[in-house]
Amino acid sequence: MGLHCQRHGLIALAFLLAFGVGDVWAERKAMVIGNSAYAEKRLLNPLNDAEDMESKLTSLGFKVILVKDANRKVLLQQLENFRSGLSPGDDAVFYYAGHGAQFEGHNYLIPLKAEINQDKDLEYEGLDIKRVINALDPVQNGLKLAIFDACRDNPYPGSGRSAQRGLARMPDVPNQTLLWFAASPGEEADDGKGRNGLFTQHLLRALDRPRLKVEDVFKQVSRAVMAATQDKPKPQHPYPEGQTLVDFYFTEAAPEPKPTTTDPATVELGFWNDIKNSQDQEDFQAYLQQFPEGLHAGLARNNLKRLVGAGSKPALVGSKLTAEVSKPVALAGLEPAPTDLDRPQPNHFRDCPACPEMVRLPAGEFMMGAAPGEAEAGSDEQPRHRVKIKAFSIGQYEVTQGQWQAVMGSNPSNFKQCGDNCPVETVSFDDIQMFIEKLNAKTGKAYRLPTEAEWEYAARAGTSTPFSTGDCINTRQANYDGNYDYNHCGAKTGVYLQKTAPVGSYPANPWGLYDMHGNVWEWTCSAYTDQYDGNDRICTNSANDRRAVRGGSWDIEPRALRSAVRNGDVPTKRGVYYGFRLAQD
Template sequence: MRFNLFARVLIGVALGLPLPLLAQEPSPRANEHRVALVIGNSSYTHSPLKNPVNDARAMRDKLKKMDFDVIIRENMKARDIGGALREFRSKLKPGSIALFFYAGHGLQIRGENYLPAVDAEISSEEDVPHQSLNVNTVLNTMEDSKAGVNLVLLDACRNNPFTRSFRSGAGAGLARIQAPSGTLIHYATRPGSVAEDGDGVNGTYTAALLAQIEEKGVPIEQALKRVTVRVKNVTKGKQEPWMEGSLTGDFYFIISGPTQINIQSAPADADAAAWQAAEAANTAVAYQAYLNEYPKGVYAAAARVKLAGLAAQGQPQPQQQQQPRVKSEGAPPEDRDTTLWQQVQAGGNRDYYETYLKEFPRGKYAPLARAELKRLAAQEKELQVQAEKQAWEKAQQINSEESYQSYLTEYPRGTYAALAQAALKKARKEEATRIAQGRLSMRDQQRPTDDRKTPTERPEKKKQDEIRQAAIGALSLARLSPGDYPMGAAADDVTDNPEADEAARPQHNVRIGNFELAYYEVTVGQFRKFVEATAYLTEAERPGRSPGCHVARNGGDFVIEHSANWRSPGFAQTDSHPVVCVSWNDTQAYIAWLNGGATGYRLPSEAEWEYAARGGSVTPRPWSDTGNFFARVFQSNKGTDPDQPPSRACRNANIADETLKKLLAWPVTHNCSDAQAYTSSGGYFGRNGFSLYDMIGNVGEWTQDCWNPNHSGAPLDGKARTSGDCSQRVIRGGSWSSGPAYARSAARQKNAASYRAADLGFRLAKTSP
């Protein structure tokens, strides 16, 4: 409709007719439904902020005037996070305009962004996810609702007090997010940088945002670019807001009413009227239509700049029409020069400045354009330098073979490549020495008591106790309430693996008592503390008949690799990844160390494990690939098999997918892609109904139970089965290597208590009083 209106303008101009025309500004979708979740956190226990609550209130008031249904949370506590998201999700519906605004502290840990609650007590990285709102969770909530437009505005890059005690992986500011299709994210400053809280009533960024969104008829992308200009001007270039993603349609905060355009026969007036109509439409087709009519018009150069900007946003460019031109007297060249330069300054990126120089290589603003291009080039180079520097610093902080190898993979000829090579060699040498010392220590422990140097070992024992207590203090467990649930696979829960189906039956009702379960699988970093404190050698590391760990090979096989162990499982890991290549026997040694001779921590029973994995659901998986699934699937995670329905698994769990299929020709996968071939860091995927992470997928998890071929005779009180084949132990949850049959709540597997694999780890449980 917009282009037809513009075409009528051009026809009138071409005929030289004085046409009074009502040019309609862009209008929203019919019955546009607008919902916003606005959060302002000021009253932090540590390092309170002055402006965020003011920012949230001002944003609420502004958005309400723009017909948004606003949900506001001031000084949100950790227990209120779930409720806010549920209310937000309940109000969204397909086609909604969904907006999320946040002002307060924000931090990144290994590429993920978290918005801490005001009562957060964060002393280590493990505390962050369950005391903060994960920005990815907000994005998932928006996507799942099938909202038509998703806007995320983050004034959350203030200097952060929480990161001082973190060991590694936490950076200043927020990290870049790969925005899903139809989502626009605007940061108060560029990723990795820190924003100002502001000296006035509102933060610097929010103040600019509040002022800008009142402008009528301005597309959201242009509005946010103007916010960027405002902030840069106020801060003298110290703070530069950043935009990620794109929308598939147009969005305007305020839609202005129709305006009267009097088109006269004078060429200059007709040119201006046609340009006004083209700007109102703001599409590539409209700007090209203007250029077809006025190739040398006053606004011709500006139209080319607009086309370049739309091309950069991915809007298809129309073919130029070959037709008679209507000559225009136009305006003096210097006026066109100035008009274009004003558009270039509003755009402010490389494409705009290059377009200007192409049009006016000797224009009066050409020196400024070249200077800006030079500045932008230096800025881009600096960003690349900073990115490499951060990667190198992260490698040094982690200080492992894997971290240095990861840096070298990304920057094989980088600035720090020679240092990384040297550090890698040193790390390997230290690792060999540590293993050798560990073996000596184990032998020493086996000597008679009288031969040990007890007096001199007391200080060492005290240090080990301190390490153990610190490790216990860093654990995060969820307290789960008692309840009844149907354990096992229902009769209609059928897969293409009859053996797996039979092992999960019969379904039976189980009563679960109070217990606690870790939010995350035990990580590499947590297990490392145990090894460093005790010099423990895992079964994969011990010399003997069959050391090593089973690792994945092309075609779907797991084979023993004698050099593989928890330190080097065949793929890169950091301290935040789940530990793998540990046997059931190794888990018992770790738990015995934590308990320090007492009882408390343990592996969960498989009945407790399944209760927690279901998270209150009774479906085969906490998500659903049936029923209304097709209405909720997004193109970004569909698989390549046209004969199979796409799976939602990749949006919820790290399981065998297209990524693994392409890498290792994996035979049984889900028809989707999660971009993760091996393990992912804890919390990368969303939490279930009990706020637990990676219950399905990532790594399989040892449980306490002895193996029995099915649930016949299983305890009804949720306790572990201590009869059956106790040389074999039950494994639950599936892993990054699991197809649909094992990536479900009821699925059971077994293996020898001494078995180790690169897709197998564990999670801690504890009995509650």
């Protein structure tokens, strides 16, 4: 009886395997590790990298084990948990962000609290990458991929040590296994300009692109990283090892968008009917921003002038806009963005020909941080809180290359060919302090960077939606990577300039400020903290504090352009994404 049952069991098993039941049971599984809090050479971004990778992989159907700031014992325990949970038909991804080192041709991931006083200590205190590769062994028919954003500078480069920079080549990779390294053997990986390491930043984006085979994902990431570092003294070249015959796609084909049949005239009429009897200036400002040449634009301007004269809100009226910058230009096949130079503007002034055009904003209060339910909001955008702002002045535009050249006698920008009217970039917080010191000496004024709260107050311009443009934004309104959407709102247009645009190329916000969304991240004078704690309202005096940067840039997805989005970086960091605008009390 036992033999008979056993024979039938084997036949049934063979039948199930032959007809692909293994695929039915197959799952996507991942282990994600981020180590930042090293006693020596703390890293800024690996925790962000790991959290964002865990979120991304989860959204792509992976069951993820997330490990953060772990010592060797915890890493080994979690690695064994990962291994024991894998089945032959699973697709498995391992991801690590943190320090790594090589010694005598072996590569090691460095846990927290590792006591490495000499090279041989790596064997006992580090985690040999081969153990990671072996943990993927249970997978037989699916994807086996290990990703290492671990080529940052060796944190233990003491005198007399032979442990080298970067990681070593690994030619003996098991069959059907892929290894991705953020940098080539002997190179160091960039820890990133803001929230993510450079390699991981581009990897997160590529994972969203539909119908890309796993090998093509790596190719896209490699091209993006090499392009971003080509002008640096040490360019970064991501490096793959191994191969796979598995046709694996992180993201399947995106559904075709449903065609819209909404008549623009119907949209405008609906907007006008909603606001035509309003006593709120902002309603008519919003109408004119969206429909500057609309059927009711004249009535809207008349109502706006009447309400301003009646003082329904703090007056924002000044003289007609006369900013000494180029008018909007055509970008990447787009028509020039519409502007309305006759629209009432805040009071504005310029202290000298090379000084920035400044806009005087009234005192007020607003809710700072992401609104409840706001899509893709980060934990650092909380808690939402009410902030009172004193009247102050802020630059109508980002400081330009021409203005920097006039004050400093040099131009550090990567996109010099863009011209004097483009925002200066590749400037650190410390660089900007030198610029401000010289400008103040020339003018006798007291320019400074805005606080984080002042910046968001100006960016929102009286709105409470994710963007000052409403619940969505598009590439006719801001410079960002239009290959991505935000909350299925239509922000994905396919337009991506891959560079900065001249300031003022896009419509102003309701308070007459340009490029508060996109173009370049803007430095503030406030210390960046993981959650709001009052530092957002003041300028920090600590030389070592990370500073908050705001607004998103030309090379990022639309979610990062939201008014509430926060990022932070060390004051010495330069990047092709970093610029600024000035403020005065």
